[in-house]
Amino acid sequence: MAETDTRTLDTAGARLRYDVRAGTGTDDRPLLLIGSPMDASGFTTLASHFADRTVVTYDPRGVGRSERTDGAAESFPDEHADDLVRLIEALGSGPVDVFASSGGAVNALALVARRGDLVHTLVAHEPPTAQVVPDREAALGVCADVRETYLRDGWGAGMAKFIAVTSRTGPFPANWAEEPAPSPAAFGLPTEDDGSRDDPLLGQNMRGCTSYRPDFTALRAAPTRIVAAAGKESEGTFAARAAAAVAEQLGTPLAVFPSHHGGFLGGEFGQQGAPAEFAEALRATLDDQRD
Structure with a gap:
């Protein structure tokens, strides 16, 4: 793995810590990995499969190394989206590719609805929003x-x-x-x-994430290529059903990735997915229709 450069960013109501791993290849578009409330440590294995690209991970506000400075007890997707806008702008690299999972995928949908110009491709993996499922x-x-x-x-x-x-x-x-x-x-x-x-x-x-209603009008109008994804082993579960509903609203096919909700994990938090296969599927998705 490339050496990690840990940086600090002050946003509205929070002080974020994020990590930048410089890639060894020629691809100059960073890959931003987003979880929530999972912190950057959960992407250690997945990031190792993208050593050829600059990989950026971060701890969301109120999690891990990123403290809230506003004293609030809850966080909401629009707040996370604002943090992500500031983080991407701080990178100074232009649009990034994003892989976002679970609550991070909800926050990433809020990000793209607000500033789609900052994201080239978003892979939204199992966003658990209750607003989109039939029940x-x-x-x-x-x-x-x-x-x-x-x-x-x-x-x-x-x-x-x-x-x-x-x-x-x-x-x-x-x-x-x-x-x-x-x-x-x-x-x-x-x-x-x-x-x-x-x-x-x-x-x-919990409340802000699951009750968030994506702005599908804004998402469909965004310049971002959005891929909603779910794990093969997750079929029928709440987050996978929500991913399928997001894909339907966007008018795009649901991408099926290997393993389950934490399929990219390689032992982080005591959980094991299929990280090599997951990374291969993610790379293929990001490379599809690449400019």
Whole structure:
């Protein structure tokens, strides 16, 4: 891997840390890898497969090394989009290619809707927005309940519901609230509430991310080539269904990538995908119709 240059950027309400790995090849268009609330460390393996390109990763506001300076308890996609605009402008390279996954894909859609001129190609991998799925009302209710459970009962209870929601296949039923709550112990999670309420996923980003409605009019008008993608093993899950709905709204085919929601992971956070195969599919997608 190329040596990493870590930089600091002050934005409205946050101080961001981001990493630039200079590529060894001749491609002068940076590849920006975006997660949320996952920080830059989650892209270590994927970045290693693009050593020929300049790769940029960052910690979103309120996560990892990037602190909020406004004291706010929640973050929203439009705030993340503003951070990303400033980050790309700070690179001074012109339009970038973007691979964005999960909440990062939601934030990237907000970025392109606002400043499509800054992004040449966006691969939006499994953006979990409840606003686009056919079972919208139930999905919004389920996602809100995950956060409410966390605020009421703590991290273990909230995370147990989150895992149950994200791993479930098929639409959420209208009577989902009548279903028994999953036990944290069943997932090896703590059953006691430690009193903390600062989790970046369940507290800070859950509501804003899942309730975000993409501006499809702006996205279709943007100069950016947008590819909505989902993992082969994710079929039927909430985030994959949302990706398919985004693709339908854009009038483009859904790209199917290897593995699952974290298919690019190579052991980060104790999770294993198929990073070599995933990187190959990503490279092919980025190279397709390349200027």
